[in-house]
Amino acid sequence: MLTALAGLGLGLSLIVAIGAQNVFVLRQGIRREHVLAVVIICALSDAALIAAGVAGLGFVLSAAPWLVVVARWAGALFLLTYAALAARRAWRGG
Template identity: 90%
Template sequence: MLTVLAGLGLGLSLIVAIGAQNVFVLRQGIRREHVLAVVAVCALSDAALIAAGVAGLGYVLTAAPWLVVVARWAGAAFLLAYGVLAARRAWRGGEELAVDTADEQAAVASTTSASGTLTRTRLAPVVLTTLALTWLNPHVYLDTVLMLGSIAATHGEERWLFAGGAIAASILWFTALGFGARYLGRWLRTPRSWRILDAVIAVVMIAIAVSLVIPVLGA
């Protein structure tokens, strides 16, 4: 049990932070758009990465560090593009939340354009974006695979119990973040609120993109 709790605690410490993936999950949760799919992709991806780290993929990354460099540049390019799109949404505006006043506490919401027409992104682009934000993030390989895998190895035969705790942490966090974000809807009913949110998202995404390439440029 202590091994499982150790994995749970370390897993939460690694994912409970402001990052590109968490920001995207939060935005999808607020929009009520394909939340289950986004949460499932994030949780299953983390589970696969954790299992790979415990199984020994960390040794492969140590032997071939260029794999992390490739992921770093690809991730930076993707985050920069996503940040620019968010900045464009913030500049142009037009999104708002139409809240069902009959159920204020549940904050049943749908995203609409300024003209009142429902604007909903298709499932495939959302899933692909979630996969890119997860698998093109070099930190996920350094933290989830290499570090978590190394720490799990110290638990010997109980390393898979440790991995189970870390996987449970991912499931709990992404579920809470994705489905709990709906309660923020009451503060995001106006186009101005969404412009502010998209501006924050743009800053976070672009800042993370820059932080990914600075170590390479400074080397």
């Protein structure tokens, strides 16, 4: 039971924290644009990442260290693209 509560607390802490994904979901909700699609995609993405972690992705990554490098660069590329799109929206305004 203690392990289940620790997992529930960790999951809650990930959801409650206002990060880039939560800000995006809130922004889309406020603008009333594609709300259902955004919520479904984000929920499924979170579920897939949690399932991968539980299924032992750490073990796979330790067995194939090159996957860590690929994931790092893919994440950096995603964040840079997201930042460029946000900067473009800010530059253009309203």
